[in-house]
Amino acid sequence: MSAPSAQRPSARQHTPKVSEREARQVAEDARERDWHKPGFAKELFLGRFRLDLIHPHPLPAGEDVRRGEEFLSRLREFCDSRVDGALIEREARIPDEVVNGLKELGALGMKIDVKYGGLGLTQVYYNKALALAGSASPAIGALLSAHQSIGVPQPLKTFGSQEQKDTFLPRLARTDISAFLLTEPDVGSDPARLATSAVPDGSDYVLDGVKLWTTNGVVADLLVVMARVPKSEGHKGGITAFVVEADSPGITVENRNAFMGLRGLENGVTRFHQVRVPAANRIGPEGAGLKIALTTLNTGRLSLPAMCVGSGKWCLKIAREWSAVREQWGRPVARHEAVGSKISFIAATTFALEAVVDLASQMADEDRNDIRIEAALAKLLGSEMGCLMADELVQIRGGRGFETAESLAARGERAVPAEQMLRDMRINRIFEGSTEIMHLLIAREAVDAHLKVAGDIIDPDKPLSAKAKAGANAAGFYARWLPKLVAGPGQLPGTYPEFNPPGHADLSGHLRYVERSSRKLARSTFYAMSRWQGRMETKQGFLGRIVDIGAELFAMSAACVRAELLRTGDDHGREAYQLADAFCHQSRVRVEELFTRLWSNTDELDRRVVEGVLSGTYTWLEEGIIDPSGEGPWIADATPGPSTRDNVHRPIR
Numbered sequence: 120m121s122a123p124s125a126q127r128p129s130a131r132q133h134t135p136k137v138s139e140r141e142a143r144q145v146a147e148d149a150r151e152r153d154w155h156k157p158g159f160a161k162e163l164f165l166g167r168f169r170l171d172l173i174h175p176h177p178l179p180a181g182e183d184v185r186r187g188e189e190f191l192s193r194l195r196e197f198c199d200s201r202v203d204g205a206l207i208e209r210e211a212r213i214p215d216e217v218v219n220g221l222k223e224l225g226a227l228g229m230k231i232d233v234k235y236g237g238l239g240l241t242q243v244y245y246n247k248a249l250a251l252a253g254s255a256s257p258a259i260g261a262l263l264s265a266h267q268s269i270g271v272p273q274p275l276k277t278f279g280s281q282e283q284k285d286t287f288l289p290r291l292a293r294t295d296i297s298a299f300l301l302t303e304p305d306v307g308s309d310p311a312r313l314a315t316s317a318v319p320d321g322s323d324y325v326l327d328g329v330k331l332w333t334t335n336g337v338v339a340d341l342l343v344v345m346a347r348v349p350k351s352e353g354h355k356g357g358i359t360a361f362v363v364e365a366d367s368p369g370i371t372v373e374n375r376n377a378f379m380g381l382r383g384l385e386n387g388v389t390r391f392h393q394v395r396v397p398a399a400n401r402i403g404p405e406g407a408g409l410k411i412a413l414t415t416l417n418t419g420r421l422s423l424p425a426m427c428v429g430s431g432k433w434c435l436k437i438a439r440e441w442s443a444v445r446e447q448w449g450r451p452v453a454r455h456e457a458v459g460s461k462i463s464f465i466a467a468t469t470f471a472l473e474a475v476v477d478l479a480s481q482m483a484d485e486d487r488n489d490i491r492i493e494a495a496l497a498k499l500l501g502s503e504m505g506c507l508m509a510d511e512l513v514q515i516r517g518g519r520g521f522e523t524a525e526s527l528a529a530r531g532e533r534a535v536p537a538e539q540m541l542r543d544m545r546i547n548r549i550f551e552g553s554t555e556i557m558h559l560l561i562a563r564e565a566v567d568a569h570l571k572v573a574g575d576i577i578d579p580d581k582p583l584s585a586k587a588k589a590g591a592n593a594a595g596f597y598a599r600w601l602p603k604l605v606a607g608p609g610q611l612p613g614t615y616p617e618f619n620p621p622g623h624a625d626l627s628g629h630l631r632y633v634e635r636s637s638r639k640l641a642r643s644t645f646y647a648m649s650r651w652q653g654r655m656e657t658k659q660g661f662l663g664r665i666v667d668i669g670a671e672l673f674a675m676s677a678a679c680v681r682a683e684l685l686r687t688g689d690d691h692g693r694e695a696y697q698l699a700d701a702f703c704h705q706s707r708v709r710v711e712e713l714f715t716r717l718w719s720n721t722d723e724l725d726r727r728v729v730e731g732v733l734s735g736t737y738t739w740l741e742e743g744i745i746d747p748s749g750e751g752p753w754i755a756d757a758t759p760g761p762s763t764r765d766n767v768h769r770p771i772r
Contacts, residue, residue: 159488161564161567173478173677183484194224194252201220207383228293230242232288236293243480246477249426257543266297271297283400283402290340300342302330314347315327315328324361325393326344329391333388342389345412359407361396365770369761370394371766372389373762374767378546388755417494423498427547428473430543434540435465438453442462465511468702472505474674475500475501475677478680492561496666496670503548505544523538558666573590597645609635610635626679640668661722674702678699679703682695682696
């Protein structure tokens, strides 16, 4: 028996100690460093508006459309007839018969190739399916997304051996649910401190450690686990990815976690004690685990904004129906500007988010562009705007928005789960990279070109010879680049004329604004790097605003391109132009505010206040309350060893 948890060392004692620089180096080593294909968003941050990379809007092949629409039809019928979202919310669990029905439908294999028993849907139709399923129950959307977007199928598809694909993909396509295990009690977005170990032992690895927030982990059959292999003779070591059978001896699901939203989510705490994993189950070489995880997320992140699009569509439907019925002062509330502006925001933003997701997804399917920044921007924008749209819907509904659907029904009104939507959407700003982490991740990619030519200049560890060489290279790069930021097509009236067709809103002016703002954004980034140099990485407020500007410019571009696609396809073109025009005007207001806040903000003052808070200067401000928090450590014990708790793992058969 292991020692009682109260006597174990704390999780922090077990977690590896690393410096800030070491942690950054681990993350840097894991990122994909080279750009082998063009990237629209990458160019946008460099001040180059490459409209040709996204316009004309890429389109899916006819056969892909046929298969995708056929599956969507079957999925819609299934969700209409067999999914009770209110029941899932009430009982905090997806019924086993619903999960088994999804298996029979082939929903577990949407992204798995048909030769392995999957449906082989494109990214576009996979995302449409998630939006549909997630609108029936967000918990179902999360289950399907965690299984295929970040679970075992995606890393195997990209990095797995043929033997691994032949062994696992047929199971994953029809019967087996998968989960992705990276986070630990004291390790979130800082993987350098990963504590779970995988020690080589003959033809096996022996896993020990604890994983937290394992979505699908409670019901999973197969796991993709990130663990640290110690460096030794014959072993490169490093963070490594493994496929692990969830019922292996030594694996215990110690807790099924509960959250403010997504009540049907099968998310748990998983302990590994002396779990033997065959070396044949290692995905890729030792030390490649983080690179595998980040590459998987390049497209995997698109699933979350796809479900945010579905949420936006529902928010729009409810806002429209309710606002036309509810009257105040002699007219429907939608006719009052204070409410109408919220409805306009929801409609325009839903259109733009769908444009962003569809565009990025189609580019992922075609594989002709590098979309790592586009996918990250889609996740960032979708999660932030999706949460805001849900909040605005609650405000539009007033007291009824705060009331539960069950309570509404009990007193004879339509059971509209607006408050549930707000609770369910809130996690998206944290899932798969919090907003703050996404800002840093995208900012790193956005300044990559600068760091490649001038990084050694600001690196304190580089010798003078390296700095001199970098200075010469930087001088040549900036001599060519900076003059191009002075003027461009955005300053010429009449450019982008195809976006100003007769009888439609004029979108060409918005694209000229994007082009001008792209160059302004690049100039601002260059000025900041010149001003702060090595301290640039600490200016997270500035970097976040730079990224948010880029996200808005990308969304404006996508909205305009989608509107033109719908116009030329004679598919609600006039209305699409109106929505794109509204979104671009709204977005431009936000962009101008962000540009102002680049240099006029409270960042330095905020830092001083934070120092005061942490030093206890303001503890007097906390007086006069009762803290309802319970007792216990801030971070749970994660010391390796056998579990002392019951196993709540329950595979669904």
